[in-house]
Amino acid sequence: MVLNKFIDTGQSLSENEIKAIKKSWRILAQIDPAIIGDVFYRKLFLSYPRYKHMFPLDMKAQSLKLVHMLNQIIMRVENLESMNQILKELGSRHIGYGVQMSDYEAVGKSLIWTLAQTLGSDWNEELESSWSLLYAHVSQKMTQN
Numbered sequence: 506m507v508l509n510k511f512i513d514t515g516q517s518l519s520e521n522e523i524k525a526i527k528k529s530w531r532i533l534a535q536i537d538p539a540i541i542g543d544v545f546y547r548k549l550f551l552s553y554p555r556y557k558h559m560f561p562l563d564m565k566a567q568s569l570k571l572v573h574m575l576n577q578i579i580m581r582v583e584n585l586e587s588m589n590q591i592l593k594e595l596g597s598r599h600i601g602y603g604v605q606m607s608d609y610e611a612v613g614k615s616l617i618w619t620l621a622q623t624l625g626s627d628w629n630e631e632l633e634s635s636w637s638l639l640y641a642h643v644s645q646k647m648t649q650n
């Protein structure tokens with residue numbers, strides 16, 4: 506797990522890292538987004554049960570929203586200004602949900618775990634560091650209000 510290494514380092518994604526993320530996302534796009542979301546939230550709640558009460562009972566819509574948002578983020582990975590705008594708005598809404606800065610690490614770990622599990626043999630160290638860097642950027646922008 507390399508998540509912490511990237512937080513607040515100000516590093517940006519290289520062309521190869523962007524390519525790797527996009528390629529992995531094309532593979533994930535073949536999986537039903539409800540399943541990806543389901544795996545993610547099950548992992549999050551199993552590892553960190555304290556977050557369960559923050560979410561609705563019916564998690565299907567939430568799963569779809571999460572994957573849709575990740576898609577929006579990845580579509581903007583080469584247009585940081587546009588990405589940062591949606592992250593700022595998403596981050597403001599998360600303050601309203603009671604999310605704190607310290608919660609982002611648990612979500613990041615569960616997300617990276619989910620990506621690794623769903624990509625299986627297509628997952629590798631380069632992807633782990635690229636996605637971790639992207640997540641660090643996302644969480645930084647979401648909490649920079």
Ligand code: HEM
Nearest residue numbers: 556559560561570571574575595598602604608609612643
């Ligand atoms: C990369 C980071 C994250 C992404 C992309 C993300 C994405 C989303 C999306 C798309 C929604 C749907 C509503 C909306 O768009 O405002 C949502 C809602 C929510 N998220 Fe996140 N989120 C992230 C981090 C977190 C963290 C760290 C927590 C803390 C546990 C969290 C907790 C919640 C809660 C409680 C809701 C509202 C659920 C409800 O009552 O409907 N999220 N998130």
